Amino acid sequence: MKSKIIMILILAIACFGFAAGFIRYQNGIKETLAKDIETSSGMELDVPSGEIPDDENPDSTEEPTEEEPLISVKAPDLYNMSIEDAKVELDKLNLKYEVVEEKNTSFENGIVFWQEPLMEQEIMQGSTVKVYVSNSALSEDERKINVPVLIGLEKEEATELLHSIGFRVNYEYNPSSDYEEGIVYSQNYFVDAEVSIGTEITIRISTGS
Structure with missing residues (x-):
């Protein structure tokens, strides 16, 4: 009889100890979670005052720079000019040039006898003007x-x-x-x-x- 009572007391003490330990474990977890939450809520983003992180600022994307508008000009009259003078005139209007040498017995060497586009035609700055220049030394037949x-x-x-x-x-x-x-x-x-x-x-x- 006494042995049964002793066994019951031992089991009761063991159960009480387990329950007390489990409760302390649960309280420890709650305290740890509470500290983590406080730490997280107290953190500040390292962002300079008045600025918003790029992912939260819809206007932070850099706007593309506007290109300068193209300007229309009239092709100059290069007829009977030397090729050097013709290049100067084209440079003034920001026009490129392509020099084509051909035999032309009606014009002196180095003189412009034709151009494309023709004078007074509207073209955009940066366009290329083809300049035909006389060169009698060429072996090809004259057109x-x-x-x-x-x-x-x-x-x-x-x-x-x-x-x-x-x-x-x-x-x-x-x-x-x-x-x-x-x-x-x-x-x-x-x-x-x-x-x-x-x-x-x-x-x-x-x-x-």
């Missing part, structure tokens, strides 16, 4: 072009046709009873005459009767 029929055409039509072939254009205005105002009634070169590129063709425009 020749034929004069077209211009009589009966309007001034604008004749001008466009001549430019497209490779001619410069000069104008004379006179009265004519046979042609309406603005119509070509004469030209200074015969039709199909073979001449050099850059040759200037004079067309005579009727001012009416």
Whole structure:
């Protein structure tokens, strides 16, 4: 009988000790968690005053710089210029150039006899102007072009046709009873005459009767 009572007391003491230890363990965990929370809440981000971290600041992205707007200019008249003078004129307008040397017996060596685009045409700064320069020392044959029929055409039509072939254009205005105002009634070169590129063709425009 006594042995049973002693066993019961031992079990009771063991259970009490286990329960007390478990409670102390739980309290220890709670205290540790409480300290971690206080430490976390008391931390400050190392960010200079008045600044917001990049990931929280939608305006922190650096804006791209604006490119300078392109400017339109008129191609200069380089006809009969030396190549050195032509380059100076192109540099003034911030235009690039490509020099093409060809044999042209109608012009002295080093002289511009043609250009693309033509003078007065609108182009953007930074564009390239092709400059044709005479060089009689070249072994290749000279390119020749034929004069077209211009009589009966309007001034604008004749001008466009001549430019497209490779001619410069000069104008004379006179009265004519046979042609309406603005119509070509004469030209200074015969039709199909073979001449050099850059040759200037004079067309005579009727001012009416």
